[in-house]
Amino acid sequence: MTLASLTRPWAPMSYGFLDASARREIRRKTLKAIAVPGCQMPYASREVPIARGWGTGGLQVTLTLIRPESRVKVIDQGADDSVNAASLRRFLARVSGATGTPDTTRATIIQSRHRIPEERLREDQILVLQVPNPEPLRPVEPNMSVARQMHADADYSRLWLILYEQIVRSGRVMQGASYPALVNGRHVMTPSPIPRWDLPKLHMARHLTILSAGREKRIHAVPPFTRVEPLVFSDVPYRVEDHAGLTCDRSGLRGYFMNEIPQEDGSSTHELSDSHLGIKAIHRAEGSGAGPAETWYQDGEFRQ
Template identity: 75%
Template sequence: MTLKHLAKPWAAFSYGFLDASAKREIRRRTLKAIAIPGYQVPYASREVPIARGWGTGGLQSTLTLVKPQSVVKVIDQGADDSVNASSIRKFIQRVSSAGTTEDTLAATIIQSRHRIPEEKLRPDQILILQVPNPEPLRSVNPDISVAREMHGDADYGPIWLKLYEQIVRSGRIMQGASYPSLVNGRHVMSPSPIPRWDVRKLHMAAHLTLLSAGREKRIYAVPPHTRVEPLVFDDIAYRVEEHGHLRCDRSGVSGFFMNELPQDDGTSRHELSDSHFGVKHIRKEEGAAVTIGDTWYRDGRMAP
């Protein structure tokens, strides 16, 4: 017995790595998710060459939609040059021959982990968010069968109670990332672990947002021009992270979401979380011909 006899004969894989059957199924599930905004549609998550929990859901959605004419941007918590983002971007390019970019304005497909770019997305762009935990009711009811019934009945009282308890105990809502949000007036969703700063970027946005959880085998969507409303009480306003006054040490830009960089002397520096957005400002200051698009926020406040 030799290795040659044990190994399967070499054969070229399908375009975009996934086989035709997998693509058909994911596309059908995606269409259903778009038709019912915020509703979690189950699908048969396939194996891809990265570990579960590192973006398998987002990668499958991207591989289903990508074509040779596509231009793909991959973000990992705002950065284009992290190991995870670079590896996924190179893999997508290798199996699809699609173009890649770090510029938000040049991309047609943007796959992201935990952030939405600061520059506004156009109707011809698709945002794919990686989701580790798609169920907003899990923290109040871990039984998935009961949670599905609660979604069917629009019974979101336990989530409201959880938010109320945070106000009673801490004086304000402490929920940070994955802030529960009502989509199209019907389904409450978990908008991926994006910060509260990014949640309002989904409201009435011009672009399509797909949220895909590979480990949990769920896809849901926010179609263009759809209402996305964070759950808040009428007398307590929704608050985002207070980053408007912070200034990026690298680019000098202020009024946007920042990463905090603790220093040895106990102080902190800050830099733009959207790394290429900062790079574009640096290049513009150096005199390069750079186009910077309209942003969701201006001076730390949501633009009208």
Template identity: 80%
Template structure:
């Protein structure tokens, strides 16, 4: 027996870019985060060929989970064709040999920046959300050592006070994206900068959601069939964006989250934020047999 027989041939890069040690560590941390839903778990965030703050946390999770049979979908603010989404999708395909898709129904692994697809995800799908700031207490407690102690004590009084002050000053809760939510009745998390529209999609969902912040070196998880409840007062109900009456100017889709596009004359038109859903709607309108899955919302109202 020789040393050479016990080692693999030299390769310029590990499969999936990350080395085996990094993947083992991230897998262990993901399992811990699954066991304690909503709890922030630190990990040794590695360097990847992308600037921190542009999706390095989500990219490391995807590189850890990916294999040659994993079908990948990457979206950025709902769009499949943005520069960020296209770059990450191309990188993941190049380092893994995995196929890619724009269809949420065909994907096994969906990496997203700031949106959850409109079509309901299945049990066998994994959603990876890029998170710039995983700490919901940072606006009320900038000292992270004290913030972690507050999480340990389930001391979220300052967050409730912040929401109360918004109601007193503005008549409603002004928190838009990253709405603080209680996971499994224990930890408050920030669900990435997804809009309020998307937060109810995480509640008792069938899919696994992994939220990772590469710059902050922390991840947290929402396992399947886990309660995710936005922080609200009993007499001030949670409200999503009022997009139920808006119609997509290109596809005609109605009742979904829309992007507002200002026009030269001062008016605005709207396009459905989930670009794949818009493309499917157009293709179906033109007579193609296109499968559109069940959606979380219908006419602006949650279906379940």
């Protein structure tokens, strides 16, 4: 036996950027998070070449899951071509050899900030959501030790009180993004800053969803076919954003989540938040593509 046989050739970095110890820990904590849906699992968040608060948690999970044969889609508020999304996708391809794709149906790993794609995800796809604040009890209990005890006791009465106060003051629930949801009938989670429009997409979904907060060092997950129920009163039903009557100015699609684009004359137009869905619709209209796949919503109505 020689010393050379016990060592490896020097390399500037490990495969997938993270070292083996970091990947092993994140995999273990992810498995624990899947075993207890909605429960936050602490982990030692590593340094990655982006600032904390810009998706370090999601990036670490993706780096742990990625393989050379993976096809990765990165979304920033619905867009694939933003600076953040393009930079992360290029970094992931460079350190792993994986292929980047803007097509939801072709991707095996989808890392997203603020949105879930409009096209339905399959069993063989993994959704990784970047989460700035994973603790739903923080607005009502700033002491995290007390908040952990409240989770252990399933004591979410203060969250119900906040929703009740919103109804009394405004006549409806005003909570927009990060709407609290009960996972598997046990733990309440905040599903990242996705809009209310996207929350029904997690209920009994076929795909695995992993939510990771790098700055807060927490991972939680929603396994396939798991109940995700927004906190609502029996006489005040859950309502998503009313975008059913809006039409995308570029693609002509309607009934999906839209971004409002202010115009110089004071008016506004609307554009699909899911940018690649609009591109597919344009290609179909031009006869150069098959068009979008099956979507969660049809004419503004969610389809199970």
